[in-house]
Amino acid sequence: LKDILDLTFALHPAEHVDLIVGGHGDGWTSFEPLQRAVIFENDGRGGIYWLGTKQFVDRVLKPLNEEENVHFELLGFDECLMGELSTLSIMSPYADVLVASPDTEPAAGWGGAYKNVARIFTKQSSWDIGKA
Numbered sequence: 001l002k003d004i005l006d007l008t009f010a011l012h013p014a015e016h017v018d019l020i021v022g023g024h025g026d027g028w029t030s031f032e033p034l035q036r037a038v039i040f041e042n043d044g045r046g047g048i049y050w051l052g053t054k055q056f057v058d059r060v061l062k063p064l065n066e067e068e069n070v071h072f073e074l075l076g077f078d079e080c081l082m083g084e085l086s087t088l089s090i091m092s093p094y095a096d097v098l099v100a101s102p103d104t105e106p107a108a109g110w111g112g113a114y115k116n117v118a119r120i121f122t123k124q125s126s127w128d129i130g131k132a
Contacts, residue, residue, distance in 0.1 A: 001051070002060045009070065020076035022109055025100075026083030027053070043061055061094040073097060073125075078109045097127055 005019070051059070064070040075095035077083070083100035091098060 002063060004129070005060070005064060005070075009068065017070060017072050017075040018076070019095075020074070020078055020110075022078040025077055025079035027084045028086040044053065051083040053090070057090050059093075061091060065094050071095070076100065077112075078105060080104045097124050 009017075061075075072095040074097045075091060076098075077100035080103065082088075082103060083102040085100075088098050088100065
């Protein structure tokens with residue numbers, strides 16, 4: 001994920017940066033390494049790759065901030081259980097606005113209204129997107 005973000009920032013530098021993560025979240029329980037996740041993916045061959053909350057901060061958010069001076073205006077989690085205070089508190093230094101659900105997300109998630117529309121087209125601030 002960090003490699004993808006590094007490439008994105010290199011190809012498309014921007015003054016305003018948001019990151020919305022979609023998948024299956026496990027919130028504070030993912031502080032236990034490799035047992036729960038911010039993101040997990042099935043590789044289609046029976047293997048599952050995990051990225052826990054602490055690993056997401058340590059391997060993605062913190063290096064992007066310290067090495068490349070990336071601070072997100074909006075950090076969103078379109079996934080379950082990521083809106084807990086304990087989870088958000090370790091991510092708060094890396095974004096101005098954090099948007100996440102304390103319990104479950106509906107099957108369709110947030111949908112395309114905010115996730116897939118660039119800020120240039122919505123003309124909304126991160127705060128307005130978060131409130132919506």
